[in-house]
Amino acid sequence: RKASLYPRVSLTEEGIPEPTGRLARHARRANSWFGRITLGQLSKVATVMLVMLFVSAAITTWDLFHGLAAGGEGTLLGFKTFVAVHLVLPIVLVVLTAIGLILVKVNKAHAIEALQRIIPHWKKKPGKYIDKVRLGDLLQMGLLRGGSVSTLTSTIYMNRIRGLGYAVAYSREDLKNRVLDNEIYTLQASSFPDNDFHRRLAADEAWPPPAEMGRIVGHAATMPTKLWLEQDEGDPLNDLDYLVVCGQATICYNLMKHAWDECRRDGEWLDPGTEELFEHALAEWKKLVRDPLSLLNDRKRRSRLPELKAQAEAP
Structure with missing residues (x-):
């Protein structure tokens, strides 16, 4: 009720109402009119258009047949253009409009059937609603x-697929005692326990990880x-570089820890x-x-990508 009594007013950054031009008012009016059109009205308009296009195609075919029989002069735009514009185009529109109406009728029938199963008794026929x-x-x-x-596909289904993959891997008898977790979050911990393994790494000046590795x-x-x-x-690093470096460091750490x-x-x-x-x-x-980028740089130096690019650019 408040929105109907006090219509929305677009404001600028300074809080001043934006000027409403004539074209803007017409555009809003057109959008509002389009949104108020019902499916029943649209179906009637499409039916009328279908009849008009069919009549137009029939009249054009009749005129074209008699014109060719009488040996009349050619049109200004040429015979093929005349046929394409006045005959082929209406026929194509007739076919597309007919297909659209058929699809609407079929979907409407399915919707009515589903509504009648859910709600047996209606005051009026469901089609009217x-x-x-x-x-x-x-x-x-x-x-x-x-x-x-989109949300289900990108979030819920993705997590479910990953969960099923882990379940399959850990439920196989032939993979027991062979599966080694290499979770990307292993080196993300803010603090690590002081144990023999970490003291062994510290003795070789290989612990704790540097700040740059923690950032990556x-x-x-x-x-x-x-x-x-x-x-x-x-x-200087893209997303793939970050993932590769993190994977290299994590698998190296996890392999040492598992062996220890x-x-x-x-x-x-x-x-x-x-x-x-x-x-x-x-x-x-x-x-x-x-x-932390040493293994990544070694991998890039051994890459054949520059050679392949040079071959692709060669004449």
Whole structure:
């Protein structure tokens, strides 16, 4: 009621009402008129247009047939243009309008059937209520439905798919004692416990992680799901670089921690090969501590991308 008594007034940044021009008033009036059109009115208009287009195509066909039979002179725009504009175009519009009306009728019949199943007794036929639905309301319902589907697809379904993937991996008997978690949030912790593993890394000057590694891990761990890669202005790293560096550091740390916790008994390694693996991972971890981008830069230097670009640009 308040909105009807006190219509909305657009204000500028200074709080002054914006001037309402003649064209703006006409545009708002046209939008309001379009939103008030009902499905029943639209169906009637489409039916009238269908009849008019059919009559136009029939008259043009009749005139064209008699003109060709009489051997009349050509038109100003040419015979093909005349046929395309006065005959083919109306026929195409007739077909499209007829298809649209058929689809509306079919969907309306399905809607009426569904309404009658839900609500058995109606004061009037359900079709009359459907005919009174406004296009503005129908468009709003479509937008709301599309937004909810988009949210379900991008958030709920994605999390569900990931959960099912983890469930399959951890429920397989042949993968038990072989699955190693490599969660991207491992190195995001604000504080780490003071244990033998971390003291072992600190003895080799490989602990704690540098601030730059923490920044990269934090950026990658909080990155949302995206359809394409982005790069902030002034940042030498793009989204993929952040993810790769975080993955390299995290898997190196998790591999060392797993070997230290699970492959030692009473301070001794169970297998010399595991100790060699730990030392190799520790050497790579030291590189990352000194320069978190070291492995990424090595990977880029060995990449064949410049060579492929040169081949593509060669004449």
